Amino acid sequence: MKNFYRFVIVLAFFILPFGGYGQYFYQKPYNQWIFGFGPSQALTDVGGSQDIGTHFLKDWNWSAIRYAAEVGYRHYFKSNIAMRGTITGGMLYGNDALSANDVRNNRNLNFRSPIGELTLTGEYYFYQSSHIGHRYHIQHAKGFKRYNWDAYVFGGIGGFFFNPQGKYTNGVWYNLAPLSTEGEGLPGGPSHYSQIALCVPAGLGVRLTINPQFTIGLEISDRIWTSTDYLDDAHNVYYDNATILKDKGPIAAYFADPSLGKISDQTVTGQERADSKHNDNYFFTFITFTYQTSRFHKRTRSKF
Secondary structure, rough: HHHHHHHHHHHHHHHHHHHHHHHOOOOOOOOOEEEEEEEEEOOOOOOOOOOOOOOOOOOOOOHOEEEEEEEEEEEEEEEEEEEEEEOOOOOOOHHHOOOHHHHHHHHHHEEEEEEEEEEEEEEEEEEOOOOOOOOOOOOOOOOOEEEEEEEEEEEEEEEEEOOOOOEEEEEOOOEEHOOOOOOOOOOOOOOOOEEEEEEEEEEEEEEEEEEEOOOEEEEEEEEEEEEEOHHHOOOOEOOOOOOHHHHHHHHHHHHHHHOOOOOOOOOOOEEEEEOOOOEEEEEEEEEEEEOOOHHHHHOOOOOO
């Protein structure tokens, strides 16, 4: 019997501290509103770096940065697993005049595209803030400390609307989709493209807890795949410009081939106008703010 009592005492000695620590963690799932804003970058056939045929960050061009903003709602299923829905709006931009590549520069295409996006993503927190520690935060006290940083990865699915526009010589922006710049809808040309497309967002984020309800963070988010190559209105080969001039008018003919004439035969009918092997994508870097709808102090915790 004495051995039994000793066993119970030793077991309690080991179990009770862990039970006490457990009281410091959140007991229920909680939700957050998300707000973000920051630079956007189009990664398409138009503009880009000095190298031709590059993709993702190798085709980054600082001069083509524009801006976007987002609002979303996050729900935690577990302390390290969450899902969120996000609405994002912004502008994408590209201009061959900004590229140091001779071929792109001579092609002289340009575009901007307002974009509206809706995404649903899952999040996994591989590093989390530790909301455990001494109740009274006694200075120099030993034990658990409070860490305010969270880090996570995310991925999901989304859809977006885009509307590529080109800047004419008089400074006016024209919608490019109706102009059939690659012969869309014209005899022997491709079909008109859809301005609604799918995307796969993925990225990495970190955030710092400011107080029990607010955080500030940084999030890098790439659309690693989209279902369109027409974000910049450039996809395949040059169509017969005389036919575009006849059927769509001089403005359409200009946007189909505004080249500078520095490279002979670059823009003749059937020559490559853009890389049709890779779809377009885009990139956001957001400063984020979150507001937690359920306050931290509603958790249960030990009195000691």
